[in-house]
Amino acid sequence: MTAPVFPLAAVVGAEPLKLALCLNAIDPRIGGVLIEGPRGMAKSTLARGLADLLGDGPFITLPLGASEERIVGTLDLDAALGEGRARFAPGVLAAADGGVLYVDEVNLLPDHLVDLLLDVAASGVNRVERDGISHEHAARFLLVGTMNPEEGELRPQLLDRFGFALALDSRPAPLERAEILRRRLAFDSDPAAFVAQWASDQAQLRERCAQARARLGSIPLDDAALEIITTACHQAGVDGLRADLVWLRAARAHAAWRDAALIEHVDIIAVADFALRHRRRDIKDSTSLIPPLEERLPSDPSERGKSDQQGQGDVEPSGDDGWGALAAEPVASGLRRRLGEAKKP
Incomplete structure (x- = not known):
């Protein structure tokens, strides 16, 4: 058992x-x-x-x-x-x-x-x-x-x-410490009863994650979010491209967590320190590297990623292929165009 x-x-x-x-x-x-x-x-x-x-x-x-x-x-x-x-x-x-x-x-x-x-x-x-x-x-x-x-x-x-x-914060506040101890003692006293008491909350959390996982592949990795993240990673002085890719995936997962259809500024902000804390050379706070919403993300979702959602391949299929792999992902078409223009003499 x-x-x-x-x-x-x-x-x-x-x-x-x-x-x-x-x-x-x-x-x-x-x-x-x-x-x-x-x-x-x-x-x-x-x-x-x-x-x-x-x-x-x-x-x-x-x-x-x-x-x-x-x-x-x-x-x-x-x-x-x-x-x-x-x-x-x-x-x-x-x-x-x-x-x-x-x-x-x-x-x-x-x-x-x-x-x-x-x-x-x-x-x-x-x-x-x-x-x-x-x-x-x-x-x-x-x-x-x-x-x-x-x-x-x-x-x-x-x-x-x-x-x-x-x-982790090694010194939680007194009230928080007390509540941690109460719950720990309750669990140790009767684990089955404690788990039953929290079964509904745990089931809701599990279901929220499952629903977010199901909608993940429908959320596009659009140009606007990509530009914010790549610019911030460059300013943070991170080596390589792993931080950019992790940050982009994490922002999309956060959008799915919120039941949103697109990556928004709040998603990029929410996961910035998770992705940059162990990689950045710049000592600034991660969120200070991110430009304000109005400078990067159009307020009208219909203006974002129009070409990206027309079969250009930046919406990943759902499923288990490529578990954990940090393989190259297709670049949104707008960014492709800008990169192509930059190479012209």
Whole structure:
């Protein structure tokens, strides 16, 4: 029997982190969440709640000190010795398929293991070539990592591979602390009753994420939103293009979360720090990099993305293809035109 899980809807405070987790449940291709903060801040509780939003997917914690073989899988020795044939023994990545892989203190893992986890999380496929075995299997999971910066940092190249990065407030206000303790004690006293008490709120949160996931593919990645984001990323001094793509996907997921038909200024603002916090070189607040609404987004939705919605390919199909991958996406036609003009002598 599965042990009751503290409902995400019952978590007090941590609203930015709850939103970041919900957006990843809506669009897993955002690329997971890195949470900074000390112990005792309910990071694992929040991550467990995320698994429920994915439709009761598994929640797998990476064991401390796990070897590469334990993570990716290896040769089944019993079959090799007893039956004389090579057979694959699945590892942690196979167990996490369809759910959440939680890595506590990810900054203390060897870099090559962090790189391995991020590669598989991005592709959704685990490929193993070793010990006479050539095997691959689906490994579609959301990666949630935690770290305490006082115990060591992640290399910038690895930080960049996480879609979002957030820092938890380690000193909540007294009233908030008291309510956190009340709910924790109530859950510990009678987990089943506590879960039942919050079942309606949790079901509403799960349904909201499911509906947003269903409408995600109908929301265009239009020129106006793209121009705001690429300009802001350039001003923030971020390397590469991952921040731009994560930010654009996150803004669209936020629009779906709001039940909107288009990406709007509020969506871009809401997720700016999630995408830029661990990537920007400019120390300015992320939202200060974003121009006012009237300068970029036309108020009339009919004026936005007209050509983009006429078969130019910037509306992504729904479905599971390309899980987590940061592949190149078609560029909106208006931007194509401007880029073409820029190249002319």
